[in-house]
Amino acid sequence: MTTQRVLCVAEKPAIAKAVAQHLSGGSFQTIAIRGNQYVKNYVFDFNFGGPWGTCSVTMTSVIGHLTGLDFERQYRTWLSCPPSALFEAPVHESVADDKVAIAKNIQEQARRCKALFIWTDCDREGEHIGTEIRKQAKEGNARIVIKRARFSNTEKAHVLHAARSLIELDDLQANAVAARIELDLRIGAAFTRLQTLQLKPLSAALQDTIISYGSCQFPTLGFVVDRYLRVKNFKPETFWGIKVMHTRDDIKVNFLWKRVHLFDRAAVTVMLERCLMAKKAKVTKVTQKPTSKWRPLPLTTVDLQMMGSRYLRMDSQTIMKVAEALYTKGFISYPRTETDQFDKGIDLKKLVEKQLPDGNWGQYARNLLDGAFKTPRSGRHNDQAHPPIHPICWVAPTALTADEKKVYEFVVRRFLACCSEDAKGQSTEVEIQYGDEFFHAKGLLVLERNYLDVYVYDKWESSQQLPNFQMGEMFEPTEAKIFDGKTTPPNYLTEPELIGLMDANGIGTDATMAEHIAKIKERQYVAVHSRGSGRNAVKELIPTRLGIALVEGYDNVFAGIPDSPSLSKPFLRKEMELRMREICAGRRTRQQVVQESLDMYREVFVHTQRRINRLKDACRKYLNEQETS
Amino acid sequence: MTSNPHQQITTHLLTTKSLPVSPTWLTTFLASTTTSTSRTIPLSALTQTALFRILTSDIRDSLSTTNPSTLLPVDIFDPTIQERRLNGPIPLQVLDIEDIGTSLWSQVEAIERVERGEAIRGREIVRTVNVGEDSEAAAAENNNNNNAAGGGGGGGGGDSNGTHRLILQDAAGTRAVGLEFARVNGIGLGKLAIGAKVIVRDVTVARGLVMLTPESCVVLGGKIEGLDVQWREGRKERLLERINGGV
Numbered sequence: 043m044t045t046q047r048v049l050c051v052a053e054k055p056a057i058a059k060a061v062a063q064h065l066s067g068g069s070f071q072t073i074a075i076r077g078n079q080y081v082k083n084y085v086f087d088f089n090f091g092g093p094w095g096t097c098s099v100t101m102t103s104v105i106g107h108l109t110g111l112d113f114e115r116q117y118r119t120w121l122s123c124p125p126s127a128l129f130e131a132p133v134h135e136s137v138a139d140d141k142v143a144i145a146k147n148i149q150e151q152a153r154r155c156k157a158l159f160i161w162t163d164c165d166r167e168g169e170h171i172g173t174e175i176r177k178q179a180k181e182g183n184a185r186i187v188i189k190r191a192r193f194s195n196t197e198k199a200h201v202l203h204a205a206r207s208l209i210e211l212d213d214l215q216a217n218a219v220a221a222r223i224e225l226d227l228r229i230g231a232a233f234t235r236l237q238t239l240q241l242k243p244l245s246a247a248l249q250d251t252i253i254s255y256g257s258c259q260f261p262t263l264g265f266v267v268d269r270y271l272r273v274k275n276f277k278p279e280t281f282w283g284i285k286v287m288h289t290r291d292d293i294k295v296n297f298l299w300k301r302v303h304l305f306d307r308a309a310v311t312v313m314l315e316r317c318l319m320a321k322k323a324k325v326t327k328v329t330q331k332p333t334s335k336w337r338p339l340p341l342t343t344v345d346l347q348m349m350g351s352r353y354l355r356m357d358s359q360t361i362m363k364v365a366e367a368l369y370t371k372g373f374i375s376y377p378r379t380e381t382d383q384f385d386k387g388i389d390l391k392k393l394v395e396k397q398l399p400d401g402n403w404g405q406y407a408r409n410l411l412d413g414a415f416k417t418p419r420s421g422r423h424n425d426q427a428h429p430p431i432h433p434i435c436w437v438a439p440t441a442l443t444a445d446e447k448k449v450y451e452f453v454v455r456r457f458l459a460c461c462s463e464d465a466k467g468q469s470t471e472v473e474i475q476y477g478d479e480f481f482h483a484k485g486l487l488v489l490e491r492n493y494l495d496v497y498v499y500d501k502w503e504s505s506q507q508l509p510n511f512q513m514g515e516m517f518e519p520t521e522a523k524i525f526d527g528k529t530t531p532p533n534y535l536t537e538p539e540l541i542g543l544m545d546a547n548g549i550g551t552d553a554t555m556a557e558h559i560a561k562i563k564e565r566q567y568v569a570v571h572s573r574g575s576g577r578n579a580v581k582e583l584i585p586t587r588l589g590i591a592l593v594e595g596y597d598n599v600f601a602g603i604p605d606s607p608s609l610s611k612p613f614l615r616k617e618m619e620l621r622m623r624e625i626c627a628g629r630r631t632r633q634q635v636v637q638e639s640l641d642m643y644r645e646v647f648v649h650t651q652r653r654i655n656r657l658k659d660a661c662r663k664y665l666n667e668q669e670t671s
Numbered sequence: 672m673t674s675n676p677h678q679q680i681t682t683h684l685l686t687t688k689s690l691p692v693s694p695t696w697l698t699t700f701l702a703s704t705t706t707s708t709s710r711t712i713p714l715s716a717l718t719q720t721a722l723f724r725i726l727t728s729d730i731r732d733s734l735s736t737t738n739p740s741t742l743l744p745v746d747i748f749d750p751t752i753q754e755r756r757l758n759g760p761i762p763l764q765v766l767d768i769e770d771i772g773t774s775l776w777s778q779v780e781a782i783e784r785v786e787r788g789e790a791i792r793g794r795e796i797v798r799t800v801n802v803g804e805d806s807e808a809a810a811a812e813n814n815n816n817n818n819a820a821g822g823g824g825g826g827g828g829g830d831s832n833g834t835h836r837l838i839l840q841d842a843a844g845t846r847a848v849g850l851e852f853a854r855v856n857g858i859g860l861g862k863l864a865i866g867a868k869v870i871v872r873d874v875t876v877a878r879g880l881v882m883l884t885p886e887s888c889v890v891l892g893g894k895i896e897g898l899d900v901q902w903r904e905g906r907k908e909r910l911l912e913r914i915n916g917g918v
Contacts, residue, residue: 276776277775277776277914279775281774301834302772303772304771304772304834305771305775308880309880311878312850312878313852315878316877319754478852529774529776529777
């Protein structure tokens, strides 16, 4: 009996190689393919078990999407048709020029194989790439059997298990991506052409630019501009409050006013007078209770990007690139996940054990195994595809680049923190009534640091300790006086905040948010400025004049049209994203969703065309200012 | 007539609501109700209608000014008087309400959000990270802030600690400033309309400020439609003027 031939295709060359290494046990033959220097074919034997048995395997890969969607040739140039025609113009899918060799390799290999096992990443995009691979394979061999491997990291046992429990490709998810691709193409091209053609002649500064539109880009820009305007328009105001201080046992206790502060000086003056008239304050509450600072939840992509850009001083796109590299090398699990709960089946202690060799946190891991281990808290999200991001194995710091080291360290520390006990402390609160007013003081004593010892990114420290106060006790405070202050503007938006806003408003997926942010920087709608210096420097996003002009322009275009929110707002995109999810759930078809979304945006497009002068006015306003200033 | 509705309504409103009805106003009221409908309206219904009308009227027309204990002293503003007590009960109407726990600017921002239709449509734009589902989670997570990226600048108006300043007016037209010293049910922006009626009794006045507390102040409600509309329409303008005037 001859062994069956099987073709395996991964999403990236590095994954193909890693999987080939595990399946072959390290001995495989590497064959270059014609026309592409990155993609290789790895040939070896492997026993897939079940109906497949031992097969002769060719493992290869694509490099991301194989095909692209574009308009028919006659619609492709800027002036070929009115931009509105792009909502209906025929489109077709074709293999991108630089991917032809890869597609051909798959066709050729498929011809000789009985089955195709797809090893693309297990997310929506991966599912769609899987269908692209399937299409090429079927062109080579119409009767080829198609299966898919489900895996979320490239650790050996996991990969072997995936190879022996193959599943089917999920066409619903692939359809959602196909719908997204078509909508992005049509809507993006129509608006980009419209605004570029209309706005370009307005200013010399726009001569050589494309003023692109994207349904995620614009709401992302909208958040940045919105915050910017809030900062710019801000008016400081004076407020007043009452500060009560009492010295006891040589400790100066500052009591905070329950009203915090008021914007009416006369009222505060009268309130203070009535405190002083009362002479003595009465202790109305003394509470002492155990408190804890909870260990973090298991790590999701959004959290990695937010925490990463806060603590690791890297932008979200860089973090994701580094995390992917770590994943591809098999050091961490798949970094695109919404899941913040660990599956019961996963052996967490074994993962902790892998960290024992580390010079920094090895001892901490040892303590966990010696009894301090706690089952991680469970969040409320589960994408049913990937576990939370966690380390797969230990890696010597010398084997990593500086950036990789930082991200890997964060992932490990976060993971160990998840498996630790909460930090414990004791809080004391004293409340007093002074005249008619209430004041309180709080003290915190940290008793056990627990997870904080490994999770160096969180701060929780003991505050000043309160002296003894008895319930019902009367005393005359050492000092009571009025203080004043001024309100301050919010800060400009930072990248972690922006990611939080995008996440909460359904702009992009955890996988694409970083790209959208990078895009609005690249288009020079937004610039990055540093506030502060050294270790405390914070990177802030500030819109350019063009960025402000576009948002203000579109807001003006849609002003007074109750049913059409501006393109700078997240509403339309959010709806589209919900529809994508409905495709995945099988509640709607791809065609329905494409049609509905196009109808929605077409209406918006008509409004924009009709009131294009408002957009132009905004651009003139900001860009001409720039020339004269 | 077997009984005198004029007398009965007057007594009822005074004893149950502390409202001294103006005899002239009541006569007009009774005349209008008895001519327009049949004479068989039960007295209780008539009293209810009278109360409703008073709550939506200007008390300078509808209430009597003959008993000085139902009026504010005319020197109520005097800041040199450290403390005095008014026994009342004094019916007053609200001419202005302000939240002095919140900055004017954040109130303007809140108004603008509503103007943009973001709140009206009910499709919230989440402006800080800790909103909606996430804020519940954050709250539930107690002091754990691992999942939050420090919110930006706080929301507008929602974080008020509930100290309101009111301009109040009595039946004779004397005005006073009321300050919500302790939280009073019914006092709040959006809850208390302009022209709403309140009764104060045994209330302390310190340096000309009427100290409103749940013990000393009861909100009867109501409004003066014209004034209320005007107040709401002009509110943003007034806030902006005060911000720019540096008040």
